[in-house]
Amino acid sequence: MAMATPMIQLTRVSRRFAAEMAVSQVSTTIAAGERVALLGPSGAGKSTLLALLNGSLPISSGRLRVLGQDLSRLRPSQLRRVQRRIGTIYQQHHLVLNLPVIHNVNAGHLGRWSLLQAAWSLVWPLEVAKAAQALEQVGIAEKLYARTDQLSGGQQQRVALARVLVQDPSVILADEPTASVDPQRAQELMSLLCQLADTGDKTLVVSLHDVELAYRHCDRILGLRQGRLLFDAPAAQVSPAMIAELYQL
């Protein structure tokens, strides 16, 4: 259930790449526990917006607060502390493919572990039970010691989910998490992602190409077009005409 606490606040946030405004004057507030979909045509600025939200890319102008912090005012060590509470799932998974699954799941600890713990864990994995439990939750318990590149695209995406579970963030950002799987697996993955977000009362912001997935799984839809917010409305109030305008050539 959504609460009133704002987790993410954008006030006229823009991000420029040379002459191009990838994100332009976006203002919105996302509350704790909300599930928000980002929709828009290719190049609309969805990935850029997610990168601003997790602080991997600085904003060019405006004001952005995530978890109560103005990311652009933080020192690197403070920024890393906030980033530990933001889990990101990428379309390309960002997994180390030649390592066993357990190491990729354990990468969720990296913000917390010392360098020594991280290095030691590559030889003798720490927190095996926790990793096993996370894999159980995403339905691939038997893959703990499998090499990551021997998993299917959908299974690799589940490993990325397990890594975020281990990280246990307050905010989950997902950039087209279903892009590499078939429609049936896409439904399953989105259900799983929402279920994981719900049980942990996490806030979810997910960019999607599939409008149906957004309607079915998200409370609210932000429509981005050429970097601008075309609409920001509860999913039930987003009409086919609004969707048509969003994607029109």
Ligand SMILES: Nc1ncnc2c1ncn2[C@@H]1O[C@H](COP(=O)(O)OP(=O)(O)OP(=O)(O)O)[C@@H](O)[C@H]1O
């Ligand atoms: N690092 C960068 N350098 C220069 N331009 C960039 C960079 N990243 C994104 N852009 C530009 O910003 C715009 C928005 O790109 P972005 O990847 O955010 O769109 P998107 O909505 O995620 O697209 P897609 O659905 O195809 O992934 C594009 O025109 C892109 O070319």
